[in-house]
Amino acid sequence: MIELLLLTPAARVDEISDILMELDALAVTVEDADADTPDEAPIFGEPGMPATLSEQIRGWQRSVLKALFENEDAATEALTVLLAQDGMAGADGVHVQSMQTVAEQDWVRLTQSQFDPVPITGQFWIVPSWHEPPAEARQVMRLDPGLAFGTGTHPTTRMCLRWIARHAAEAQGWDRVLDYGCGSGILAIGAALHGARGIDAVDIDPAAVESTQANAAANGVTLTAGLPERADGLYPVVLANILSAPLKLLAPLLCSHVAPGGHLVLSGILARQTEELQAAYAPWVALEAGDQEDGWVLLTGRRA
Numbered sequence: 590m591i592e593l594l595l596l597t598p599a600a601r602v603d604e605i606s607d608i609l610m611e612l613d614a615l616a617v618t619v620e621d622a623d624a625d626t627p628d629e630a631p632i633f634g635e636p637g638m639p640a641t642l643s644e645q646i647r648g649w650q651r652s653v654l655k656a657l658f659e660n661e662d663a664a665t666e667a668l669t670v671l672l673a674q675d676g677m678a679g680a681d682g683v684h685v686q687s688m689q690t691v692a693e694q695d696w697v698r699l700t701q702s703q704f705d706p707v708p709i710t711g712q713f714w715i716v717p718s719w720h721e722p723p724a725e726a727r728q729v730m731r732l733d734p735g736l737a738f739g740t741g742t743h744p745t746t747r748m749c750l751r752w753i754a755r756h757a758a759e760a761q762g763w764d765r766v767l768d769y770g771c772g773s774g775i776l777a778i779g780a781a782l783h784g785a786r787g788i789d790a791v792d793i794d795p796a797a798v799e800s801t802q803a804n805a806a807a808n809g810v811t812l813t814a815g816l817p818e819r820a821d822g823l824y825p826v827v828l829a830n831i832l833s834a835p836l837k838l839l840a841p842l843l844c845s846h847v848a849p850g851g852h853l854v855l856s857g858i859l860a861r862q863t864e865e866l867q868a869a870y871a872p873w874v875a876l877e878a879g880d881q882e883d884g885w886v887l888l889t890g891r892r893a
């Protein structure tokens with residue numbers, strides 16, 4: 590394959606990218622031409638500050654467009670057409686930096702090599718479909734990285750799964766579980782693998798709902814996945830791995846779904862946010878830090 594590098598003014602990044610794709614580029618990526626130099630400038634403003642010019646036009650002041658073509662003929666033809674349309678002169682022009690051959694890679698294998706089986710406990714493992722489960726794994730969830738969050742590599746997910754594994758003996762008796770913010774469905778499937786039934790997995794993102802359904806099928810478990818309004822009534826276990834700000838807003842709603850004596854398990858919270866969350870949930874559940882990893886805490890409690 591051939592990679593064409595074009596120095597492009599920020600204001601024209603979208604336009605030139607579109608033209609390159611129309612001229613049969615296989616892919617176009619944008620990089621900062623001033624990266625790692627004294628001229629490098631942040632693309633995003635500080636939180637709460639007005640957007641920078643670059644942020645509004647989705648490019649760095651000096652951007653390099655990298656366009657990938659099938660072969661040299663395709664790249665040369667695209668470049669000829671582009672330059673005939675555009676001209677090379679002036680600050681608004683596109684300048685060719687280089688055209689070079691790119692070594693063929695097995696992209697699928699490269700991506701797959703970045704995802705290894707993840708241990709949750711000594712016996713419970715998350716294993717991508719292209720790996721054999723490790724010999725010590727007694728319980729295995731098959732899960733491949735996809736569009737939705739939740740592969741088991743993030744501490745907030747792992748802490749929830751560890752909590753489920755620690756309650757394995759009790760899980761057989763859970764006749765309903767709510768996974769609120771299910772992403773890939775990893776927590777819902779984890780609960781099902783430990784014996785829970787009647788699982789509702791909900792998310793505001795329709796792609797997460799689809800992922801959850803597909804991942805549940807791949808693991809041979811039964812659950813219902815849907816948008817948040819699908820959550821209905823009382824559950825002996827409510828799991829929610831979202832983030833501190835939405836969890837605070839959701840406090841009355843999530844607590845309204847926890848059955849008397851039921852468990853509430855919250856993740857996605859930084860250690861320094863513990864007291865704020867405890868205060869937000871205090872009217873319904875006394876939350877305690879049940880686990881922690883890499884600065885994140887798991888807050889758990891039972892409804893009175």
Ligand SMILES: C[S@@+](CC[C@H](N)C(=O)[O-])C[C@H]1O[C@@H](n2cnc3c(N)ncnc32)[C@H](O)[C@@H]1O
Nearest residue numbers: 738739746770771772792793794797830831835
């Ligand atoms: C950090 S991911 C967690 C995914 C998975 N449960 C896990 O533990 O890995 C959070 C998920 O919550 C969803 N989410 C965010 N805000 C939400 C809300 N207000 N109601 C329902 N889902 C929400 C997001 O779409 C995302 O899929």
